[in-house]
Amino acid sequence: MLVREVVELLRPCLDGVIVDCTVGTGGHAEALLSASERVRVIGIDWDEEALALARERLRAYGERFLPVQEDFKRLDEILTRLGLETVEGILVDLGVSSLQLETAERGFSFQQEGPLDMRMDRRRAVTAADLVNTLSERELADLIFRYGEEPAARRIARAIVRAREAGPIRTTTELAAIVARAVGGRRRGRLHPATRTFQALRIAVNEELSGLEDFLDTAIARLAPGGRVVIIAFHSLEDRVIKRRLRVHAGYCECAARWLIPHSETESCPRCGAARRLVLLTPRAVRPSDLEVQENPRARSARLRAGERADG
Ligand SMILES: C[S@@+](CC[C@H](N)C(=O)[O-])C[C@H]1O[C@@H](n2cnc3c(N)ncnc32)[C@H](O)[C@@H]1O
Incomplete structure (x- = not known):
């Protein structure tokens, strides 16, 4: 680039x-x-x-x-x-590089099914799944708002916490569907509804x-x-x-x-x-x-x- x-x-x-x-x-x-x-x-x-x-x-x-x-x-x-x-x-x-983004198993893309990982350095301990499944609703909302500049952060955090009551959220597409439902599935311009949430998690996982x-x-x-x-x-x-x-x-x-x-x-x-x-x-x-x-x-x-x- x-x-x-x-x-x-x-x-x-x-x-x-x-x-x-x-x-x-x-x-x-x-x-x-x-x-x-x-x-x-x-x-x-x-x-x-x-x-x-x-x-x-x-x-x-x-x-x-x-x-x-x-x-x-x-x-x-x-x-x-x-x-x-x-x-x-x-x-x-x-x-992230295109290589990372396009490799489904790295978990960066909501368009491909993969584990919720998002670590650029796989030696790091914390994955996106760890954050999604262990942070409190408040912490998730803050993270999504701060690093994703997502106006619907609270709604998304609530939906995540509700969804994980049935069991841990494990995959990218699972999370993308939860976020899309929480914000009503609307695309904002060119952005997929999960774009900002995924960006926020990636920034947090990699402490960018x-x-x-x-x-x-x-x-x-x-x-x-x-x-x-x-x-x-x-x-x-x-x-x-x-x-x-x-x-x-x-x-x-x-x-x-x-x-x-x-x-x-x-x-x-x-x-x-x-x-x-x-x-x-x-x-x-x-x-x-x-x-x-x-x-x-x-x-x-x-x-x-x-x-x-x-x-x-
Ligand atoms: C946008 S890509 C770089 C593409 C590269 N300029 C090229 O021409 O192929 C960003 C790269 O930076 C690496 N990266 C991001 N943060 C890093 C960090 N804190 N330390 C080392 N590498 C990092 C990622 O793993 C990724 O491979």
Whole structure:
């Protein structure tokens, strides 16, 4: 997704090391590796199956590609382990991969019957079924409202709790049917009635929002002068966090009214830490072209933001 845009934004980094924090099956990594014979790519993913496919796909690039099975939020440790102080580029393409979404047994899709799993990293302990069958009605409603921005969260939580009285809810299609009945089966525009509930559960199972700010702080601190960070978000909750954090690193004070006061190069705000470490390369989020959305409708929600490390 947004492959051409990613390669263009990372072009100045192609002489060094780029960390692809969400390598998936290696689409972006392949585009970067084929754009320059000098670039080296560290490809992180916590999904063993995705990483195996990336490894296979990128075999021809030999030691220029290094796969790492890990949570990218541990970037600091990963780079320290590899003996790298800084890197030239960092790419993050958040969310689930098409591979994960299309594999019924991973339980991400309400359109295919599968176990209610949704773990991107199968070593994690808690599945979507665990949440659906053990949280209280109130906790479920809060989760669905907060991570799914679902206006009918309370109704859905009530329906889930009622349905599980007859026995645990085990499959994706079972849950999708319960949600559809709870909201009256209406599609809202293009959205299936279960879309937001599934998004909420996926975010909770994979703790997608927690630690994102700290991760961005680490990523920016680990960029070499002139290094670049490129982030693609898939839902507005993530994009909001990214937009705000990049702005803080670009010197826009979080505690100043309306974020309008950029600090000077050397100053940092004593309250929120804003400082000019980063030059924003995308004043507005970059969105996929109409053609890309036509070819891949999932791309319609993608938002790309990027920055360049300012100090030298
Ligand atoms: C949208 S896909 C990336 C697709 C990839 N850019 C490509 O071109 O094929 C997101 C990937 O990030 C991985 N992922 C999500 N959160 C992660 C995390 N915290 N740590 C490591 N990998 C993560 C998922 O397992 C998934 O494979």
